[in-house]
Amino acid sequence: MTTWNVRVNGREVSVEAPPMARVLDVLRESLGLTGSKEGCGEGECGSCTVLLDGRPTCACLVPIFQVEGRELCTVEGVAGTELDPLQRVMIEAGGVQCGACTPGIVVSLRALLDRDPRPTRAAVRESIAGNLCRCTGYERILRAVEELVGSEEADA
Amino acid sequence: MSFMQEEKRPGKKKIKTTRVVNGLDVEEEVWVDDLEAPLFKPREECRLLGTRMKRVDGPAKLTGAAEYTSDVRLEGMLYAKVLLCPFGRAKVKIDAAPALASKGCVHARQLVDETKYLGQPVAVVAAATPELAEDALRALVVEYEPLPWVLDRGQALAEGAPEVRSRGNLGRPTEDGDAGEVEAAFAQCAVVVEQEYSVPVQHHVCLETHGTVVDYRGGEDAIVYCSTQSTHGIVGDAAESLGLRKAQVRGIVQHMGGGFGSKFGLERAGTLACEISREQKRPVHLMWNREAEFLTSGNRTGAWQRVKAGANKDGRMLAMSSDVERYGGIGGGSHAGLPYLYSVEKSLRKHASVYMHLDTNCAMRAPGHPQASFAMESVVDELAAGLGMDAVEFRKRNLNSPAHLRQLDRVAELIGWNEHPNRTAPGSVDGFEAVGIGFGCSRWGVGGSPVCQVDVRVMNDGSVTAEVGSQDLGTGTRTYLAAIVAEELGRPLDGVQARLGDSRMGNANGSGGSTTTPSLAPAVQDAARQMRGVLSVAAAEHFGCAPEEVVLDPDGARAPGGKLTWLELCALLPPEGASVRGTWQSDLAVSGVACTQAARVRVDLLTGRVKVEKMVCLQECGRPLNRLALESQIRGAMTQALSYALLEERRVDPQLGIALSADLETYKIAGSLEIPEFVALVDDDDLREGVAGVGEPPVIPGAGAIANAVFNACGVRLRHLPLTPDKVLNAIEERKSS
Ligand code: FES
Ligand code: FES
Numbered sequence: 001m002t003t004w005n006v007r008v009n010g011r012e013v014s015v016e017a018p019p020m021a022r023v024l025d026v027l028r029e030s031l032g033l034t035g036s037k038e039g040c041g042e043g044e045c046g047s048c049t050v051l052l053d054g055r056p057t058c059a060c061l062v063p064i065f066q067v068e069g070r071e072l073c074t075v076e077g078v079a080g081t082e083l084d085p086l087q088r089v090m091i092e093a094g095g096v097q098c099g100a101c102t103p104g105i106v107v108s109l110r111a112l113l114d115r116d117p118r119p120t121r122a123a124v125r126e127s128i129a130g131n132l133c134r135c136t137g138y139e140r141i142l143r144a145v146e147e148l149v150g151s152e153e154a155d156a
Numbered sequence: 157m158s159f160m161q162e163e164k165r166p167g168k169k170k171i172k173t174t175r176v177v178n179g180l181d182v183e184e185e186v187w188v189d190d191l192e193a194p195l196f197k198p199r200e201e202c203r204l205l206g207t208r209m210k211r212v213d214g215p216a217k218l219t220g221a222a223e224y225t226s227d228v229r230l231e232g233m234l235y236a237k238v239l240l241c242p243f244g245r246a247k248v249k250i251d252a253a254p255a256l257a258s259k260g261c262v263h264a265r266q267l268v269d270e271t272k273y274l275g276q277p278v279a280v281v282a283a284a285t286p287e288l289a290e291d292a293l294r295a296l297v298v299e300y301e302p303l304p305w306v307l308d309r310g311q312a313l314a315e316g317a318p319e320v321r322s323r324g325n326l327g328r329p330t331e332d333g334d335a336g337e338v339e340a341a342f343a344q345c346a347v348v349v350e351q352e353y354s355v356p357v358q359h360h361v362c363l364e365t366h367g368t369v370v371d372y373r374g375g376e377d378a379i380v381y382c383s384t385q386s387t388h389g390i391v392g393d394a395a396e397s398l399g400l401r402k403a404q405v406r407g408i409v410q411h412m413g414g415g416f417g418s419k420f421g422l423e424r425a426g427t428l429a430c431e432i433s434r435e436q437k438r439p440v441h442l443m444w445n446r447e448a449e450f451l452t453s454g455n456r457t458g459a460w461q462r463v464k465a466g467a468n469k470d471g472r473m474l475a476m477s478s479d480v481e482r483y484g485g486i487g488g489g490s491h492a493g494l495p496y497l498y499s500v501e502k503s504l505r506k507h508a509s510v511y512m513h514l515d516t517n518c519a520m521r522a523p524g525h526p527q528a529s530f531a532m533e534s535v536v537d538e539l540a541a542g543l544g545m546d547a548v549e550f551r552k553r554n555l556n557s558p559a560h561l562r563q564l565d566r567v568a569e570l571i572g573w574n575e576h577p578n579r580t581a582p583g584s585v586d587g588f589e590a591v592g593i594g595f596g597c598s599r600w601g602v603g604g605s606p607v608c609q610v611d612v613r614v615m616n617d618g619s620v621t622a623e624v625g626s627q628d629l630g631t632g633t634r635t636y637l638a639a640i641v642a643e644e645l646g647r648p649l650d651g652v653q654a655r656l657g658d659s660r661m662g663n664a665n666g667s668g669g670s671t672t673t674p675s676l677a678p679a680v681q682d683a684a685r686q687m688r689g690v691l692s693v694a695a696a697e698h699f700g701c702a703p704e705e706v707v708l709d710p711d712g713a714r715a716p717g718g719k720l721t722w723l724e725l726c727a728l729l730p731p732e733g734a735s736v737r738g739t740w741q742s743d744l745a746v747s748g749v750a751c752t753q754a755a756r757v758r759v760d761l762l763t764g765r766v767k768v769e770k771m772v773c774l775q776e777c778g779r780p781l782n783r784l785a786l787e788s789q790i791r792g793a794m795t796q797a798l799s800y801a802l803l804e805e806r807r808v809d810p811q812l813g814i815a816l817s818a819d820l821e822t823y824k825i826a827g828s829l830e831i832p833e834f835v836a837l838v839d840d841d842d843l844r845e846g847v848a849g850v851g852e853p854p855v856i857p858g859a860g861a862i863a864n865a866v867f868n869a870c871g872v873r874l875r876h877l878p879l880t881p882d883k884v885l886n887a888i889e890e891r892k893s894s
Contacts, residue, residue, distance in 0.1 A: 018287070025286060034227035035220015037413070039363045040446040044820035047363055075220035083215060091214030094784040097792065098630025099217030100363035100413030106218060125828045132820065134361050134414050135630050137791030138828045 004068050008033070009077025017064050024048045024059035027074060035075040035103045039132070046131035049104035050074045056111045056130075075103035078110050085148055086110060093144035097135035105131045109145060118149050166845065167195030171704050173716065188704035191689040194682040194741050195845060196779060197643065203710075204643045208784040211635045212654060213411070213628065222411040225383040226443045228369040234262060236432055236442040237289040238277040238425075239296060240451060244305025244813030245318070245513050246271050248278045251297040255281055258295040260288035263432050272320075273486050273513045274307065274808065274815060275451025277424065282432050282440060305513040307810040309460070309481070312512050320486055320511035327488060327511065333477070333504030341475035341502040345466030347542035353463060353531040353875045355859075356805035357483060358456035359449075360520055361825050364413020366453050367443030368426035372398055374437035381408045382426055383443075385415040386666030387627045388659050393422040397430030407659035409627045416796075417519030418454045420666050450818040454518030455806065457490050458483035461531040465500070467539045471553045477504040478531075484509060487516030490524035496532035497599055498554040514808070519668060521793070522600065522852035526800060526859060533596045533860025534875060537867065546579050547595055547864065560597050562841060563752035563774045567595070570772045570835055571754035582871035585888045590759045591769075592869025596857025597752045602848040604674030604745030608738075609662030612641055612683040614691065615733035618726040620647060622683070623655040626664035626676050631851065632785030633672060637680055639782065644684035645691065646708035647722070662737065670849030674745035677781060677847045683738025690736065694728045695720060746778035746846035750839075751853040753794070755832075757865040764885030766866055768798050771858065772835040776842040777850050783838055790836035790854045797858025799826035805878050 001016045008031065015030050024041075027033040027050070039045035041060045048059040051073035059074075078084050086109055089095075096102045105128055112119055112127035119127070124145045128138070169190040174181050189197065199206055216222040241248065247270050255264035263282040271278060281292040306312040312325040319325060342348060364383050372378035380394040387409045395405045412419070422430070429442040444453065460483075465476040473495070482489025488509045495503050540550035548568045552561050568574060576593050577583075583590045610624045622641045628634045638654035641647070655661065665675050691713070692703035699706070699717030707714050712721040720728075756770040771794045780786055803824045807816040817823040836854075859877060867873045872887035 021287065028227075029229075029285065032229065033220070034223070034229070037224070037364070038226065038443075039365075040820050042446065042819060042821070045363065045446075075218075079219050083218065087215070087218035090218055091210050094208070094211075094788045096211065096214060096217050096630075097632075097788055098363065098414045099213070099222055099411060100224065100630075102217050103220045128828045130827075132361075132363065132825060132827060134363055134416070134796070134825065135792045136788055137793075137795035137834060138831045139791055139834050140788060142828070 004064050006067050007071040009073055019065035020063045022060055023050070023062045023064055023067055023072070026064050027059060033074050033076050037100055037103060039100065046108065047101050047104040049107045049131065051107060051111055054111065054114065056108045073107070075106050078106055084110070086113065089144040089148045090141065093140045093147055095136060095141040095144045101131055101133040105133065105141060119145065121146065167193050171702055173702070173705055191685060191692060191704060194685045195743065196681055199779065202643055204639045204649055206780050206783065209635055209639055209649060209782045211632055211785065212638050212649065213634050217411070224364055224411045224413055225367055225369055225381045226364060228381045228441070230369070230371055230439040233439040233441050234282040234284065234432065234436060235286045235289045236280055236282040236429060236440050237293055238428070238448060239279040239293050239298070240275045240448060241271045241278045241300065242814065243300055243302045244274045244307050245303040247301040247303060249299040250279050252279065254297055255292040255295040258292045260284035261292035262436060264292055264296065270303070273515050274305070274813065275515065275818070277448070277452060280428050280432070282436065302813065305813050307512055307514060307808045307813060309483070309510055311810050312510050320513060325511045327509035329506050329508035331506045335504055338475050338477055338502045338504040342466050344468060344474050346469040347539055348464065348466040349535055349538040349542060350464040351538065351875055353461045353534055355459050355527045355530055355877045357458040358520065358800055358804050359806060359823060360416040360418040360453070360455070362414035362416060362418060365444040365446065365449045366419060366423050366425045368422065368429045369439065369441045370429045370433040371439045372433040372437065373439070376400070376404050378404060379406045379408060380430070382422060383412045383419060384409055384422070385419045385627065385629060385668060387625050387657055388663060389420060389666045390422040390426065391659050393427060394430050397427045398434045409657040412627065412629055415629050415667070416521045417523060417668060420519065420668060424452065446820065447818045450823060451815060452515050454516060456520040457517040457524065457527060459491055459527040461494065463494060463531055463535050465535045465539060467543065469543065471540070471543055471545050471550045473498060473500040473539065473554050475502050476500045479506045482507065482509045483512065484517035485512055485514035489517050492524040492528040494528055494532060496528035497597060498532060498536060499556055521796065521855045525598065525852070525856045526797065529596060529598060529856045530860045530863070530877060533857060534863055537594065537864040538873065541582065544580050548573060551595060551597065555597065557599065557750055559750035559776055559842070560752060563750060563839065564595070567752045567754045567772050567774050571756055571770065573754070578868050582868050585761055585870045585872065585891050587761060589761055590869035591756065592759065592865040592867065593754060593756050594861045594864025594868055595754050596861035596864070598853045598856035599748065599750050600670055600853035601747055602670050602674055602749055603747035604671060604678060604740060605665050606740035608664045608676045608679040608740055610679045610683045610738040611662055611735060612687045612738065613733055613735040614687060614726060614729065616726050616729040616731060618723045620645065620652045621655060622652055622680060623661045624664050624676065625659050625661035626656045626672065627667055628656060629667050631672070631789060632782055633676065635785065636677060636781045640677060640680040641684045644681070644688050646710055648710060670851040670853070673781065673847050673849040675740060678741040678744035679738045681738070681744055682741050683736050686736040686738060687734065690734045691725060695725055698728060744846045746844050746848040749776040749778070749848045749850065749853055751775045751857065753854070753857045753861050755858065755861040755865045757862060757869060759866055759869045759884065761870060761888055764881035764888060766802060766879055766884060768832040768862060770833045770835070771798070773854050774837050774839050775850055775854050776839040778842060778844040778846045778848045780838045781847055786838050786850055787836040789850050791834045793854035794834060794836070794858050795826050795831060796855050798830065798862065800877060801859035801862040802878050
């Protein structure tokens with residue numbers, strides 16, 4: 001066991017874990033942040049997506065030793081005391097059903113919007129191409145972002 | 157003097173009331189809601205029902221606060237994992253001692269001596285953390301002696317093949333129809349098509365895998381958290397595995413990440429978790445990994461369908477014969493039968509199962525229907541093309557239900573069929589790309605069952621709860637549970653707290669076959685209207701009027717005698733508040749809903765890639781409760797059908813006896829880049845008072861519509877799903893050279 005220092009959702013945390021422990025397990029088991037889900041454990045479904053220094057990353061693929069001194073943001077860190085506007089429009093537009101894919105999708109979209117506050121529909125599609133959803137058919141997720149940024153740009 | 161017939165209005169009655177007009181009392185008769193009749197309010201009077209309501213569990217799901225089975229963390233909990241057999245079939249010998257000696261491992265055992273299918277769990281371990289459980293799995297010393305297996309049709313039916321079941325690998329066929337009559341009918345046909353159509357085995361791919369967390373520490377009580385479609389349904393199996401009585405076990409399903417038919421019982425993960433918990437007297441967490449999900453959790457039956465069908469020159473289908481083989485692994489498979497949906501005057505059919513060493517099929521969203529629909533919609537389209545007839549017109553001549561006839565017209569209009577050049581003959585394979593349109597229809601029986609018990613409670617501080625031990629698979633059950641009560645009591649949606657997913661609450665059926673809504677919503681409405689009666693009586697006593705004269709609205713209660721705020725009204729209740737229990741009302745459940753879809757595709761003639769550009773769906777559902785949820789269900793269903801049409805297929809290597817598609821990289825499902833523009837519409841011409849679920853019907857016709865659209869675009873008929881670019885390109889080359 002080694003102690004790792006990581007900034008998680010804006011707070012400095014020290015956590016004990018073997019160096020090869022997956023970030024996903026450290027979050028879910030040691031830190032009690034179970035918002036990030038394990039859909040496959042192999043980097044294929046995106047439901048474990050977190051931001052590592054602001055970039056969407058599959059937490060199931062990254063060992064904890066690689067994030068020493070770095071910054072993680074999970075779905076629990078997207079909202080403050082109020083819902084983030086992105087979370088609000090996802091509910092209003094109907095972009096969620098069972099919700100198992102939702103934390104990963106919210107995190108992927110937050111990263112996109114932080115990078116580009118007015119993305120095209122094609123960019124929104126691209127940003128969640130690694131997030132699988134079996135329930136909603138994605139369209140309302142795209143629509144939610146459009147409603148948020150006020151653009152109706154067609155795919156080009 | 158005239159004898160007028162007494163006017164009747166559903167859910168309403170006439171009462172005499174006195175109104176003050178210019179200082180004078182005037183007696184009059186008015187229509188009021190009949191508080192004894194548990195009907196919904198008329199559609200136009202509803203504030204919530206029938207609108208687009210935000211799901212009440214949205215904030216919990218969007219912030220990661222919603223607790224799923226896999227998120228349950230308990231003091232002293234063990235993590236269990238299973239080892240899957242990598243062979244088609246094998247004898248197994250396992251030395252578990254090294255695993256038991258590994259750090260943190262408290263339980264390790266062999267599960268079977270001989271496996272029955274590829275990927276069957278052969279050992280289970282439990283340890284203090286997930287990593288230690290992985291270590292324990294690796295420490296097992298396993299010897300496999302591979303046994304001969306059959307993993308495809310050829311192997312299964314070969315001479316001397318090992319038997320999957322005791323009476324051979326070809327099940328006894330069922331047959332019906334009169335061969336002579338069908339032959340005679342074929343003789344009357346102007347066009348006859350004889351072809352083979354196949355569909356692969358499809359997986360459910362719930363984003364949350366199967367799994368259970370058991371909270372048992374010895375003693376008499378256990379709580380079982382399970383990712384299941386049936387909160388009440390798991391209690392019996394859990395009690396048996398734990399050695400307890402049913403009354404000692406409580407099932408909890410707060411949020412679950414998709415089921416699609418694969419999660420009705422406790423399932424193997426659940427019984428194993430219970431057994432370990434019973435032995436260890438500690439909580440146990442056991443979630444399948446994705447590989448186990450693909451190999452041992454059931455699937456949609458694959459099928460091979462030989463079909464001959466004929467129509468006369470007027471486009472009436474006169475004859476059909478079909479020979480269907482079902483591939484359900486060690487299970488019998490399911491297939492809805494041909495002819496499917498369309499009426500054919502004379503038909504003959506034969507069905508048989510072919511058994512293989514693969515996990516059994518199970519229910520999956522409209523079990524057996526998409527398979528039959530794909531063959532049927534294709535044949536229908538081939539006959540229309542053979543006659544040079546408009547595909548919509550041909551369908552209308554062979555469908556009986558008025559709903560389908562009007563839906564076809566509307567859907568044709570919405571997809572742009574009437575302006576489309578290829579209405580009576582397909583496009584060509586020349587050029588770079590081709591655009592085509594295809595259609596498909598379905599119908600689903602729905603129907604509710606009279607098992608739900610819904611409890612509605614109003615406390616004298618104004619708080620309201622609606623509870624029932626049903627479950628929300630993500631479809632929106634929780635939201636309409638709150639909304640129906642809020643509608644009836646005049647409350648805002650967030651003024652009613654909906655509680656479900658606990659077997660200690662009132663009974664409810666498992667969620668399958670689109671039956672949750674027609675079983676549950678009528679019972680909710682019954683409870684809601686009873687509660688409105690209770691509140692109206694309390695208000696009426698206060699105002700000195702008839703209970704029916706009391707109107708509950710967002711401001712509270714009003715009656716000819718005055719007004720009360722909601723809090724004032726509830727303060728009239730006794731300290732313990734008021735509670736009522738609602739039960740099923742057959743008048744409020746619809747049976748039979750029609751669905752019609754169209755797809756527009758663009759075929760890249762150089763690469764064979766099919767891009768679905770637009771899908772339209774018109775879906776009957778009786779009275780819509782929450783349009784946002786209904787439309788989402790419809791889009792999700794169309795997406796699964798698109799995925800079935802273009803991408804999904806279980807693949808195995810029959811020679812090596814291994815799985816080739818047991819992960820999400822090799823088993824691809826539709827992602828955000830694949831999805832088209834969707835027009836998902838609730839059919840508002842369906843004016844029935846009852847409600848229906850729409851989980852199943854919109855998943856049925858999509859694959860046929862897409863394959864038909866490919867034909868319509870460029871004249872190549874693809875009869876074997878999925879429509880991968882290699883198949884499309886081959887067919888294009890064949891057409892070019894013919
Ligand atoms: S769990 Fe990490 S990508 Fe699926
Ligand atoms: S909402 Fe269920 S997987 Fe996306």
